[in-house]
Amino acid sequence: MNGDLLLVILIIVGLIGRSPIITTAACVLLVVKLISLDRYLPSIERRGLELGLLFLTMGVLVPFASERISYKDILTVFTTWPGILALSGGAIATYMNGKGLDLLKIDPQLIVGLVIGSIFGIIFLRGIPVGPLMAAGITAVLLKIFTFVADRIS
Numbered sequence: 001m002n003g004d005l006l007l008v009i010l011i012i013v014g015l016i017g018r019s020p021i022i023t024t025a026a027c028v029l030l031v032v033k034l035i036s037l038d039r040y041l042p043s044i045e046r047r048g049l050e051l052g053l054l055f056l057t058m059g060v061l062v063p064f065a066s067e068r069i070s071y072k073d074i075l076t077v078f079t080t081w082p083g084i085l086a087l088s089g090g091a092i093a094t095y096m097n098g099k100g101l102d103l104l105k106i107d108p109q110l111i112v113g114l115v116i117g118s119i120f121g122i123i124f125l126r127g128i129p130v131g132p133l134m135a136a137g138i139t140a141v142l143l144k145i146f147t148f149v150a151d152r153i154s
Contacts, residue, residue: 004033010119017123049131056130093134100136103143110139 007030014023032040063069077083104110114135121127 004030007033013119013123019123021129022119022122053131093137096137096141097131097133098137099140100133100138103136103140104132110136114139 007026010026114132118129
């Protein structure tokens with residue numbers, strides 16, 4: 001399928017699904033292609049995720065920079081159940097990201113399913129894309145569960 005046509009389809013799907021992130025991303029990429037800046041697409045692919053994560057992390061860290069989070073708030077993370085669970089969630093998420101990276105090294109063609117699944121999640125589940133590594137990590141866990149159950153059944 002023609003890349004331009006696919007981007008136009010994504011723009012329409014983004015508009016119908018009320019997903020400004022998909023719509024804007026597809027529009028920017030279409031403009032890059034239409035004004036013959038295709039040579040920058042590999043750089044956008046390679047560095048886009050890093051820049052997106054950089055801005056996401058900056059957005060999350062703004063309360064620290066603006067001093068809306070105090071030392072007392074930080075101490076609460078280590079002394080309350082929600083805080084301890086948040087620490088655990090962060091540790092588990094980074095572990096799953098590592099498993100996702102391992103999975104993508106073994107089976108790189110899975111990225112197609114991860115991207116399409118992420119688009120469905122953004123449009124139909126009102127999700128927020130945070131990166132293919134988490135999606136790959138969840139996929140790795142689901143694959144482990146599936147193979148475990150399949151081995152038990154057969």
